[in-house]
Amino acid sequence: xxxxxxxxxxxxxxxxxxxxxxxxxxxxxxxxxxxxxxxxxxxxxxxxxxxxxxxxxxxxxxxxxxxxxxxxxxxxxxxxxxxxxxxxxxxxxxxxxxxxxxxxxxxxxxxxxxxxxxxxxxxxxxxxxxxxxxxxxxxxxxxxxxxxxxxxxxxxxxxxxxxxxxxxxxxxxxxxxxxxxxxxxxxxxxxxxxxxxxxxxxxxxxxxxxxxxxxxxxxxxxxxxxxxxxxxxxxxxxxxxxxxxxxxxxxxxxxxxxxxxxxxxxxxxxxxxxxxxxxxxxxxxxxxxxxxxxxxxxxxxxxxxxxxxxxxxxxxxxxxxxxxxxxxxxxxxxxxxxxxxxxxxxxxxxxxxxxxxxxxxxxxxxxxxxxxxxxxxxxxxxxxxxxxxxxxxxxxxxxxxxxxxxxxxxxxxxxxxxxxxxxxxxxxxxxxxxxxxx
Amino acid sequence: xxxxxxxxxxxxxxxxxxxxxxxxxxxxxxxxxxxxxxxxxxxxxxxxxxxxxxxxxxxxxxxxxxxxxxxxxxxxxxxxxxxxxxxxxxxxxxxxxxxxxxxxxxxxxxxxxxxxxxxxxxxxxxxxxxxxxxxxxxxxxxxxxxxxxxxxxxxxxxxxxxxxxxxxxxxxxxxxxxxxxxxxxxxxxxxxxxxxxxxxxxxxxxxxxxxxxxxxxxxxxxxxxxxxxxxxxxxxxxxxxxxxxxxxxxxxxxxxxxxxxxxxxxxxxxxxxxxxxxxxxxxxxxxxxxxxxxxxxxx
Numbered sequence: 073x074x075x076x077x078x079x080x081x082x083x084x085x086x087x088x089x090x091x092x093x094x095x096x097x098x099x100x101x102x103x104x105x106x107x108x109x110x111x112x113x114x115x116x117x118x119x120x121x122x123x124x125x126x127x128x129x130x131x132x133x134x135x136x137x138x139x140x141x142x143x144x145x146x147x148x149x150x151x152x153x154x155x156x157x158x159x160x161x162x163x164x165x166x167x168x169x170x171x172x173x174x175x176x177x178x179x180x181x182x183x184x185x186x187x188x189x190x191x192x193x194x195x196x197x198x199x200x201x202x203x204x205x206x207x208x209x210x211x212x213x214x215x216x217x218x219x220x221x222x223x224x225x226x227x228x229x230x231x232x233x234x235x236x237x238x239x240x241x242x243x244x245x246x247x248x249x250x251x252x253x254x255x256x257x258x259x260x261x262x263x264x265x266x267x268x269x270x271x272x273x274x275x276x277x278x279x280x281x282x283x284x285x286x287x288x289x290x291x292x293x294x295x296x297x298x299x300x301x302x303x304x305x306x307x308x309x310x311x312x313x314x315x316x317x318x319x320x321x322x323x324x325x326x327x328x329x330x331x332x333x334x335x336x337x338x339x340x341x342x343x344x345x346x347x348x349x350x351x352x353x354x355x356x357x358x359x360x361x362x363x364x365x366x367x368x369x370x371x372x373x374x375x376x377x378x379x380x381x382x383x384x385x386x387x388x389x390x391x392x393x394x395x396x397x398x399x400x401x402x403x404x405x406x407x408x409x410x411x412x413x414x415x416x417x418x419x420x421x422x423x424x425x426x427x428x429x430x431x432x433x434x435x436x437x438x439x440x441x442x443x444x445x446x447x448x449x450x451x452x453x454x455x456x457x458x459x460x461x462x463x464x465x466x467x468x469x470x471x472x473x474x475x476x477x478x479x480x481x482x483x484x485x486x487x488x489x490x491x492x493x494x495x496x497x498x499x500x501x502x503x504x505x506x507x508x509x510x
Numbered sequence: 511x512x513x514x515x516x517x518x519x520x521x522x523x524x525x526x527x528x529x530x531x532x533x534x535x536x537x538x539x540x541x542x543x544x545x546x547x548x549x550x551x552x553x554x555x556x557x558x559x560x561x562x563x564x565x566x567x568x569x570x571x572x573x574x575x576x577x578x579x580x581x582x583x584x585x586x587x588x589x590x591x592x593x594x595x596x597x598x599x600x601x602x603x604x605x606x607x608x609x610x611x612x613x614x615x616x617x618x619x620x621x622x623x624x625x626x627x628x629x630x631x632x633x634x635x636x637x638x639x640x641x642x643x644x645x646x647x648x649x650x651x652x653x654x655x656x657x658x659x660x661x662x663x664x665x666x667x668x669x670x671x672x673x674x675x676x677x678x679x680x681x682x683x684x685x686x687x688x689x690x691x692x693x694x695x696x697x698x699x700x701x702x703x704x705x706x707x708x709x710x711x712x713x714x715x716x717x718x719x720x721x722x723x724x725x726x727x728x729x730x731x732x733x734x735x736x737x738x739x740x741x742x743x744x745x746x747x748x749x750x751x752x753x754x755x756x757x758x759x760x761x762x763x764x765x766x767x768x769x770x771x772x773x774x775x776x777x778x779x780x781x782x783x784x785x786x787x788x789x790x791x792x793x794x795x796x797x798x799x800x801x802x803x804x805x806x807x808x809x
Contacts, residue, residue, distance in 0.1 A: 191551075488757060
């Protein structure tokens with residue numbers, strides 16, 4: 073800001089410069105990858121990207137062993153495994169799709185990303201390879217759905233994650249309670265605990281804990297969306313779904329989990345509340361086991377499947393987990409598929425379970441695992457009862473990032489909107505995302 | 511030799527202009543271009559062809575009721591932040607000129623500490639201070655007799671959440687205003703102030719009639735800086751309200767753009783939001799400079 077600089081002069085100058093630059097660059101479109109189709113070389117370097125876990129050592133050891141076995145069987149093939157941080161995986165993987173030359177051949181990815189990655193043109197179709205693979209026959213149906221888009225398979229499941237009900241055995245014993253058998257009993261138990269122990273949440277719930285809330289929706293016969301032909305239509309505003317939404321949001325309140333504190337909680341925060349002894353029950357995953365073991369609740373808790381609406385039924389859980397896929401741009405297709413089979417095979421999954429506690433995606437391997445480690449038994453039972461999955465469409469990424477479901481739950485629990493109004497607003501947003509995704 | 515003297519400054523400026531053009535104008539040009547295309551992850555990775563949308567992205571944006579609401583919220587919130595930051599910064603700058611060396615050093619150190627703290631760290635610490643279960647603020651207020659604050663969740667109510675974020679924004683941006691204005695005040699000749707005091711002017715009158723007019727160019731710079739910073743606030747909202755607050759009640763434009771566009775790879779929509787922000791900031795800046803010029807001020 074010099075004393076002599078006249079603003080209009082500066083602006084005119086900048087405008088002129090902008091126009092000149094724009095003119096010079098006209099025709100310079102934003103970059104688009106050429107998406108060169110890969111080749112099928114039988115020797116050379118295979119690059120693999122796997123997620124870096126919090127305690128990655130045991131995972132790296134199992135993977136290292138599997139890779140060494142692969143290299144022995146495939147002379148001339150070398151494998152380079154890179155562990156990428158989970159937080160920045162989206163950028164890394166998108167960048168890999170954009171620049172095939174620096175992209176890996178094989179990647180690990182979250183199973184809710186499958187449809188988006190397929191739409192982005194990043195993953196190779198391995199339907200025939202998957203069908204010709206004997207081990208794949210034991211893959212559980214929910215895990216198989218998580219690699220399938222429009223009837224084609226785009227990878228192999230690596231592990232599944234599923235949630236169940238953690239409860240404090242000491243609190244239950246002192247109050248003379250039994251683990252709830254229906255959702256109504258669950259709500260009643262939570263209320264009773266909070267009444268008698270006001271410093272504890274009966275059941276810790278969170279307004280942005282989508283995957284903790286969905287079992288309530290599914291258990292009441294609801295669905296997120298229905299598929300007609302190739303098109304999805306939102307179903308969160310159906311009567312059945314609204315019954316489930318009412319059941320979940322009914323857990324918020326001074327009688328259990330006050331909205332002022334619980335409306336903004338996510339899944340990790342509710343598990344944290346349980347682990348630190350501030351909640352008598354929580355909906356946590358098999359992957360939360362270690363966090364709870366490291367908390368105050370250690371040694372004073374047990375896990376049962378989350379009850380469904382009817383006595384003795386189990387609420388369908390969300391089948392989370394990760395898959396391994398081959399990139400379309402890979403120049404070693406056959407080798408990459410072989411490596412994918414090695415990494416997701418029964419032996420590797422069984423070893424990964426022992427090392428990391430990742431639940432295997434093969435029903436027989438999982439049964440075997442539950443025998444070795446009894447703590448996974450309720451999770452295995454939950455999976456056997458039938459797990460559910462989010463709509464397999466690229467629109468799911470937009471719905472997830474747009475926080476459509478958390479906003480719906482939060483609107484209800486904070487009293488801004490009725491269940492009807494919030495559910496129909498969410499359905500409208502979901503439908504526009506489905507339309508946009510084509 | 512007239513032509514020669516006319517072009518000489520441009521030759522000297524050329525390196526800087528080329529750099530600015532490359533680093534500033536080219537990205538803005540790309541931003542504008544993408545905002546007219548359909549450009550999602552599928553186009554970036556070459557899965558689908560890029561297509562021209564005209565003003566389609568802008569139309570979609572302005573049809574979206576939430577975007578209009580977020581835009582209004584952002585303008586009001588930024589205005590409140592700018593006013594609070596300027597008031598705090600100026601008041602403390604004046605205070606700095608009045609106190610002894612030791613308290614001045616203490617205030618300066620505290621302010622520089624706040625300035626140097628990364629936004630994510632600052633936001634996390636503020637969040638902890640106001641935590642309903644463990645935060646010292648609620649405990650202190652309760653002990654002072656305000657029992658309503660026992661376990662009070664600051665981020666639950668829309669306005670208290672915005673107030674909390676505003677406090678953090680002011681906390682981390684007032685030092686810039688304070689230091690700059692303080693330097694400006696020190697540059698005001700002592701004789702002028704002394705003369706005003708001898709004429710019997712009150713402190714407030716001296717500030718209004720002598721110091722503030724002399725500080726005008728500096729105040730213009732800090733105001734514009736604050737407007738631009740506070741309009742683009744992202745980290746504080748994102749961290750403190752967990753990505754936009756309960757049911758999106760605390761969304762500001764930048765967080766909205768991130769959520770709507772980048773997290774779901776709708777780059778063209780995100781670019782359109784970016785262009786709208788750019789135009790608003792440009793309009794505010796030009797209007798402000800024009801207003802000053804019409805009052806006969808050269809800056």
